[in-house]
Amino acid sequence: MQTILSIGVDAFAYGMVLFVISIGLSVTMGLMKFANLAHGAFAMIGGYVASYATQALGWHFGFALLAAVAACMVLAVPLERFLYRRFYGASELRQVLMTIGLTFMIIGIANWLMGPTLKTIALPPALQGPVDIGFRSVPAHKIFAAVVGLLVAIGLWLLIERTFFGVKLRAAVDDAPMAEALGIRTKIVYAISFSIAIGLAALGGVVGAQLLPIEPQYALHHMVTFLVVVSVGGAGSIGGALAACLILGTVKTTGSYLMPEFGNFFFYLAVIAIVAVFPNGLMGRAK
Amino acid sequence: MTAASLTISGLTAGYSQTRILEDIDLSVPAGGRTAVLGRNGMGKTTLFASIAGQTRRHGGTIRLDNTELTALDGAARARAGLGYVPQNRAIFRSLTVEENLLSGLKDRPRSAIEEAYTLFPRLAERRQNMGGQLSGGEQQMLTTARTILGQPRLLMLDEPLEGLAPVICDALMEAFTQLAASGTMTILLVEQRLKAAFDFADTIVILERGRVAWQGTSAALQADTATIDRLLGVGH
Amino acid sequence: MSQPRTLPLLKRGFLGDIISLAVMIAIAVICFHFMPSNLSFFTRIIAIMLLVLAIDLVTGFTGIATLGHAALYGAGAYAAGIAAAKFGINDPILMLLIGVVAGAIMGLISSLVILRGHGLSQLVLSIAVVQLAREAANKFSGWTGGSDGLSGISPAPLFGTWRFDLWGRTSYWLAVVLLLVTFFLLRQLVRSPFGKLCQAIRQDPVRVRAMGAPVYLTQVKMYAISGAVAGLGGALSAVATKVVGLDSLSFELSAEAVVMLVLGGTANLFGAMIGSGVFMWFEHTMATINPYHWLTIVGALLVVVVLFAPRGLTGMAETLYNRLIGGLRK
Amino acid sequence: MSILEVRNLSKRFGGLNVTNDISLVLNPGDRVALIGPNGAGKTTFVNLVTGHLKADAGQVLIAGQDLSTASPTARVHAGLVRSFQVTRLFPDMSPEEHVALAILQRLNRAERIFGDYRAMPDVMDEAYSILDLLNLTPLARTRVSDIAYGQQRLLEIALAMALRPKVLLLDEPAAGVPSSDTVLIEKALDQLPPDLAVLMIEHDMDFVFRFARRVVVLAAGTLIFDGTPQQVAADPHVREAYLGSYAE
Amino acid sequence: DVIKVGVVGPFSGGAALQGRNFQAGIEAYFALHGKTVGEHEIEVIYRDLPAADPGQSAALTQELIVGEGVQYLAGYYYTPDAMAAAPILEEANVPMVIFNAATSAIVNASPLVVRTSFTTFQTSTPMATVARERGISKAITVVSDYGPGIDAETAFVRAFGAAGGETVQSVRMPMTTVDFSPIMQRIKDSGAEAVFAFLPAGPQTLGFMTAFVENGLKDAGVQLLAPGDLTQESDLPVLGPNAAGMLTTFHYAVSHNSPENIAFIEAASNWLGNPDELSFPAVGAYDGMTVIARMIEATDGRQDAAAAVEAVKGMEWISPRGPVSINPENRHLTQNIYLREVAEVEGKWINHELQVFENQGDPGWVAP
């Protein structure tokens, strides 16, 4: 019993970290219909910024986190303007090619600027210690990640489903020329959404850095995981992504505990089973 | 809101390298009701799309009252007073009916969408349905309602009756006539059913291979069966 | 109407095929003479080319998205390798055949999984398939050598005459011939009714169904054919390299092959070949010039190509050609 | 014997009763128009008959054979062919390829992996006879994405013709085609074999009254009328709910 | 004349740091001993092989031999890459000196293979003795599920059993594991007094050691044991605090105190720029160059692979890691294995040597 509870806690924490990192991708892929494989690269940039800010400049974690998100959002503006914008509505394969190319470049540059070694982000004392939750203790940074994840989920859901901006965004994605013809400034809507998605990537990169350490290959290493989470949840669905992260987190954690030697088997079998039953993902919008 | 006049001169436009429209001159006075006719593939849709800013322009100018449109992007043109109901309907399939209507409001308050429901009660019944689930006729209603909600000063309707039941067609043409008569909108209409076009329009423009082949009053055209046969009849 | 409705053989693209084959042979001869030290590398390019052609069949022509095609390539490679290393089947032609069959079977199996999804979920299913295949190969290390790779493959001389030597001449010519034959057969395949049907399915499967044509079965069949081609590529690499590693079953290889395809241009057999040739050659050259930072340059190349050649290198060539012809006409 | 028999077909979308216990019989040679207000459920009905949607209840029989659970493909093989309300064509392919593929499929040769239809005289001749009929020959080798919408509609009909159906379901075949050019469609329909049964959804009443020998009216998912065109035009309910000024 | 040496290694990609260390070792050798042997000048040609990819390895190797005309092959970080190059050595008349790849069986692939690194068996086996000496009788093994991991597990379990210890469980984790909490839970539940772990050097080790501490295993007094791959010096700045007190056995520590090592480190760091990037592959490369120089000397620049290899069988010298010799039987290095503890010395995290196991051969090697 103790063990089951314990696994449950680990699964929840792991799932929430996954969620924070991949939700931005769910937004780009589901809402903006952009297969942005460079998502991990932006998460990595966020991680580097935060690492540099805490280690070299000695900033407080909170400021470093904000700086990382802000830096990535600012970086997103020219990238969107000069690169991504040309690929809205292009075939998925072209988007994949472009973003893989971009990922390669970012990896190369990271390797050159920051070196091939691991980087860590210094946590404030409050997030360092364990927190006692009754029957066991959990590292505070995991609780922090979970809380951030929930807040992001709620905030995004409100933004997309309940605001005028959300309607404009979804309209622009569905049929950009028509949205323009209705007076929606699609370019601005897109730029803002893209920037938000990249900001979320950076947030995920920093918050999740304790599990997914920052190094140049980060951008490629975790690409598959992000893709899997997004599609199992249903691209563009926040609830779906959350559910997918928790389910897959549980499968992986339980597998790691019970039969680690088959860990990935169960993980991918679960993916196949879920997608076979829900071809649009757990809560995907039907096409 | 008052109706706006449209002046096109020397417009040449098309898709990427191909030119579909050649040297179009056209002017529609404020409050006018103009029908654009022509056989399939003659460039009617392309003309509207060019005014809306969705094609590649090779030359010429388009003015709405005194605003030069050619320098503006689609959204800015819409904000300058252009409304476009495209032939393919362009419903936002993954948005609900209500959200589709919201998207057309420009900066009007949310409550304005009730106007659309008054015009098409059928839409009110389906307000929570996804756009993609609607029947053909319902989609046609939705696209028209959505554009009208933005209170355009120049409304371009590309075959707005397609797929609508005769009763609805009657009601809709009635509504268009009223909008034009009230002086709030200039209307440009593409319609395949000559009778509907003749009944509605005061001026008629006929396109033939991307050029204006005939232009005149509706009455003059109705009297000129030879032209009707030549430009609109079965051409072989 | 009395005008003849059917087209003569040459106008149906046959002439084009003959010319392309001639050009390919010419290129092969030139490479052989002027870059003899790179024969192994060319052989490797051709093996990957076969994989990219296989992906083109399902993705470019039939519209099934996949990031897991290495499963088929790897199946071919391991089947040929295991036949040689564990069962002593050393005849290279036999090894290739075994690879083809294994690839086709793997294609059949993975299509059953992959066709359950659409779009993004299809991609992810394909990733799951290749990851599972890789896990399995890692687990059954008694058969596959696991992460250390399957070694101990020593193919007998080709037709009892040509040894697979240090210079890699035998493997090179074997690869060239395999590529030519495969290319020619695939050209016929994509022009056949079946090929057209696949292209129709890519564009609108619902419409195809409404025409009464089978969609699912056609896709499965195409997947099996594609598997045979990919399996051939894998088996070729096993024969030429004499070692099979887990990389031949990896997501990375699958993704890289898709990148090559898009680079060259999809739904176009030339695109598949040009894409893989150019990408691998460029990567190789860059890596030789600067082993540390070539990735940045390769990434930049990809971005530039997608920016300025939306339909890939072959699309760009086509546009240039049309401009040229158009210009001459004027 | 009836060629198409629909028995008590029903379908609900959530709370909406789109198809309400509809029964309908088509005999060889029938020319039936299906009319009704927007959203009455006409397209849904066609989708149920062709198997593109799964019915909640009811049966569909083609030539006496129960195909209620059969796939759309199987129904096509049994002779049931449809066109789409919004054209669905293959944008990268030419009209020639479209029609040839349909013919090949009918001849069970669509899955051959060798041979080129352009070398098959029977296929090419038939394809061009259909394209000629619809005046599509000049566009035979143009990509469909480059031809105008009206002509795409004609190609939809060409495709249906190439399949030589027993029952043809046409969903608004003339929508977006100028009244002058609907003549072409009518001409094409006239060329169809006399024993073919045609069910057509159409809102263009001129066309309906020229074409149909029988009219069926659907409203809110229920069949409310089945009779001759004259009877329909005279029916006060139909006039009020649907025809409007047209009846005058 | 110029004698060309072709070096294949990971200069980009996930193991780029190790490739850099290959080059650092080679440059250090040149800095200390010059680029010439007699009248023969050594020229090194690098080829990048970022991941285990035998096909590419075979192509690069062939190109080096045929195109560049190299007389010696060297480098090879991953086992399959070395395996793919081995079959052509005899025909090419080229010896191969392996700088890293650590599977015991590689030396059997060709008589022309010489290895100057280590095998996982070699570095893992002494850990069993260490564990027993510290009174540990129940241990659990936790390894990454791939060749070297399985080698490490087998080596430890075998030696630990022979020394009278009991391995209560053997856990193999997928290579892609990022969350190690469930594994730690399992270790906890197993009741073992010590964990013997193996993960490839790199990003995963950080997560593993963090989880070890965060899940309270360190506080519970469970001893963490591992081969030195887990605590390579280039990772120590970030691993440091969590890894403190961890025991590893390995053939080389940057902190090894000998004049040879001090000279070596200075030369290698010079080239690297950042001394923190120095790691064990550098010493494999450095010694590899020592061996190649001896081969060139013995053959006087002639291309005679068999003679070159023959000449270094039984060769003995003092490496930066300590005294080493080449076992004539399997052409693998016989060397000291050190027990080290992760400790902070003068503000820097190091592998502090505690104990020496002298002249260790490769217990994993089986004669063909």
Ligand SMILES: Nc1ncnc2c1ncn2[C@@H]1O[C@H](COP(=O)(O)OP(=O)(O)OP(=O)(O)O)[C@@H](O)[C@H]1O
């Ligand atoms: N996206 C496009 N790209 C290239 N050519 C196009 C495109 N859309 C239309 N065309 C071509 O432009 C010409 C004019 O088409 P357009 O749609 O404007 O005609 P139309 O008069 O509206 O016809 P219809 O009555 O069928 O709607 C046609 O020859 C058509 O083939």
Ligand SMILES: Nc1ncnc2c1ncn2[C@@H]1O[C@H](COP(=O)(O)OP(=O)(O)OP(=O)(O)O)[C@@H](O)[C@H]1O
């Ligand atoms: N998937 C669906 N989910 C929910 N409602 C649907 C769905 N598909 C259709 N409907 C609704 O069912 C009703 C009938 O649609 P159908 O398309 O059959 O109408 P129709 O008679 O063909 O109308 P039209 O003449 O306008 O084409 C419509 O109100 C439509 O909104």
Ligand SMILES: [Mg+2]
């Ligand atoms: Mg039009």
Ligand SMILES: [Mg+2]
């Ligand atoms: Mg309908």
